[in-house]
Amino acid sequence: MSANTIALPVPQSTFPYVARIFAKEIxxxxxxxxxxxAFSLSVLGxxxxxxxxxxxxxRHTEFARYLMASYGCMGVVSACLFGxxxxxxxxxxxGWLELKQASPMPRLAYLAAKIVSSAAFALIIEVxxxxxxxxxxxxxxxxxxxxxxxxxxxxxxxxxxAMGLLISVLVxxxxxxGIINLIYLPMSFASGFWMPISVLPHWLQRLAPALPTYHLAxxxxxxxxxxxxxxxxxHFQALAGYTLVMFGxxxxxxxxxxxxx
Amino acid sequence: xxxxxxxxxxxxPTSGAWPxxxxxxxxxxxxxxxxGQTTALDNFSFRLVPGEVVTLLGPNGAGKTTAIxxxxxLIAPDAGSVRVLGRDPRDADARTHIGAMLQVARVxxxxxxxxxIDLFRCYYPxxxxxxxxxxxxxxxxxxxxxxxxxxxxxxxxxxxxxxxxGNPDLVFLDEPTAGMDIESRRALWDEVRALSAAGxxxxxxxHYLEEADALANRVVVINRGKTVCEGxxxxxxxxxxxxxxxxxxxxxxxxxxxxxxxxxxxxxxEALVVTAEAAEDVVREMLRRDPTLSGLEILxxxxxxxxxxxxxxx
Numbered sequence: 001m002s003a004n005t006i007a008l009p010v011p012q013s014t015f016p017y018v019a020r021i022f023a024k025e026i027x028x029x030x031x032x033x034x035x036x037x038a039f040s041l042s043v044l045g046x047x048x049x050x051x052x053x054x055x056x057x058x059r060h061t062e063f064a065r066y067l068m069a070s071y072g073c074m075g076v077v078s079a080c081l082f083g084x085x086x087x088x089x090x091x092x093x094x095g096w097l098e099l100k101q102a103s104p105m106p107r108l109a110y111l112a113a114k115i116v117s118s119a120a121f122a123l124i125i126e127v128x129x130x131x132x133x134x135x136x137x138x139x140x141x142x143x144x145x146x147x148x149x150x151x152x153x154x155x156x157x158x159x160x161x162a163m164g165l166l167i168s169v170l171v172x173x174x175x176x177x178g179i180i181n182l183i184y185l186p187m188s189f190a191s192g193f194w195m196p197i198s199v200l201p202h203w204l205q206r207l208a209p210a211l212p213t214y215h216l217a218x219x220x221x222x223x224x225x226x227x228x229x230x231x232x233x234x235h236f237q238a239l240a241g242y243t244l245v246m247f248g249x250x251x252x253x254x255x256x257x258x259x260x261x
Numbered sequence: 262x263x264x265x266x267x268x269x270x271x272x273x274p275t276s277g278a279w280p281x282x283x284x285x286x287x288x289x290x291x292x293x294x295x296x297g298q299t300t301a302l303d304n305f306s307f308r309l310v311p312g313e314v315v316t317l318l319g320p321n322g323a324g325k326t327t328a329i330x331x332x333x334x335l336i337a338p339d340a341g342s343v344r345v346l347g348r349d350p351r352d353a354d355a356r357t358h359i360g361a362m363l364q365v366a367r368v369x370x371x372x373x374x375x376x377x378i379d380l381f382r383c384y385y386p387x388x389x390x391x392x393x394x395x396x397x398x399x400x401x402x403x404x405x406x407x408x409x410x411x412x413x414x415x416x417x418x419x420x421x422x423x424x425x426x427g428n429p430d431l432v433f434l435d436e437p438t439a440g441m442d443i444e445s446r447r448a449l450w451d452e453v454r455a456l457s458a459a460g461x462x463x464x465x466x467x468h469y470l471e472e473a474d475a476l477a478n479r480v481v482v483i484n485r486g487k488t489v490c491e492g493x494x495x496x497x498x499x500x501x502x503x504x505x506x507x508x509x510x511x512x513x514x515x516x517x518x519x520x521x522x523x524x525x526x527x528x529x530x531e532a533l534v535v536t537a538e539a540a541e542d543v544v545r546e547m548l549r550r551d552p553t554l555s556g557l558e559i560l561x562x563x564x565x566x567x568x569x570x571x572x573x574x575x
Contacts, residue, residue: 091369095363099368101335102333103361104357259337
């Protein structure tokens with residue numbers, strides 16, 4: 001540059017300053033998801049409503065425990081795919097994401113807020129399901145089982161956050177809800193969220209291990225002793241692999257569109 | 262406005278002051294930006310000097326928004342360079358001293374005005390106090406309303422508030438008054454003037470010529486990605502020569518067209534409109550020849566005419 005220019009001293013990104021951004025971003029993201037009725041009512045409402053229908057009608061049976069675990073997985077997947085996939089895609093279309101990008105907000109804070117808030121929704125759903133199972137479902141659930149279920153749900157939020165992110169960079173806002181339902185509903189059915197996979201048609205059972213939802217369901221069901229026989233480690237590995245592939249793909253696509261922009 | 266204090270600006274010691282040249286706070290240097298087949302900016306150069314209010318004026322598709330998006334680091338140029346406060350705007354640190362109001366920004370409807378301000382303030386290392394933002398953006402009384410429940414003008418004012426949250430030195434306003442009624446528009450003009458009075462540099466794009474006339478120290482007219490001309494609003498107006506004389510007269514239009522410096526004679530309802538460079542001489546001659554002449558008006562060309570003339574030339 002030839003003419004003399006004005007330069008400002010580099011502001012130091014101190015830890016409290018960055019931590020504050022993350023905290024506020026997460027807080028308002030959660031408030032926003034809560035107040036967006038179309039999101040919060042369906043994501044919180046469906047697993048709870050279905051449990052009241054199918055869990056309570058099978059009270060005092062193993063199935064009341066089964067649905068407590070499997071509907072918790074449904075909560076994880078729907079919170080992440082709708083909260084992150086549809087959320088980012090809509091905010092990009094509205095220009096809110098761009099306004100934030102024009103500010104000094106760290107991109108990671110935006111992403112972290114979405115992931116943490118979606119995981120918080122998954123947590124609320126699981127706690128509600130455990131409460132319903134213990135009361136209306138007449139099921140026995142130990143504290144250890146409850147904590148392990150919640151742990152599985154929080155761990156499971158990571159791969160589905162990655163999937164949500166991939167959807168958000170691929171799918172335009174107006175078709176996002178439809179496409180997410182097209183992915184999410186068949187996947188949750190084929191993975192045993194609704195009924196044990198052993199009662200599904202044979203070809204579906206063969207297909208299930210290709211789905212990330214199957215591995216999540218197996219981890220959650222293992223907590224209550226309802227998983228298919230076998231070791232649990234491969235399920236963790238499969239979910240970790242899915243996470244890497246989907247985050248990686250989202251990252252590549254995002255950077256390509258950035259470079260083109 | 263004592264509370265809207267400017268950050269101390271340090272001229273970079275390495276850049277070597279050129280005698281007589283103003284320091285640049287932000288600029289585009291020979292920037293070309295294409296979207297597929299369309300060239301949004303074509304070898305476009307532009308710079309902002311601290312403390313000035315500059316208007317980018319141009320018809321739709323002229324490249325105004327592209328210029329702002331480049332300066333905000335939202336997009337990268339195909340060729341040329343973009344510098345803001347001595348840095349590449351794609352680097353987040355450069356954005357701590359910038360505020361922006363974008364054309365297509367819809368804020369989440371379910372957050373309150375005060376919450377949005379709280380959120381945006383935390384992004385900046387030295388933000389303005391929340392009550393200052395509310396006062397300057399005239400948001401008193403509906404801080405606790407959800408964004409979705411605000412009127413169009415209140416929404417724009419909230420977006421303006423978000424733009425000043427970080428107490429920026431440089432403010433980009435992309436069509437800030439689009440869709441506003443005249444009253445809200447004038448209120449926003451006052452806010453822009455307050456920014457300017459506080460020593461901020463403001464770049465705004467508009468297609469309201471009146472707005473450029475009312476606010477800008479300097480107007481840059483662009484069309485098809487190139488600068489058509491630049492100058493103060495009155496300099497731009499002067500580009501279109503001649504003033505318009507409007508009056509009711511019995512004089513023959515053919516005769517008037519033959520008078521020296523007259524470039525155009527038009528019938529406008531009951532009156533004639535004569536465009537002439539030496540308007541005084543023409544009026545003197547007309548008054549001498551037609552004692553019944555009435556309803557005399559002499560008009561400077563509006564910026565609008567200048568603008569239309571300038572952008573239709575190329």
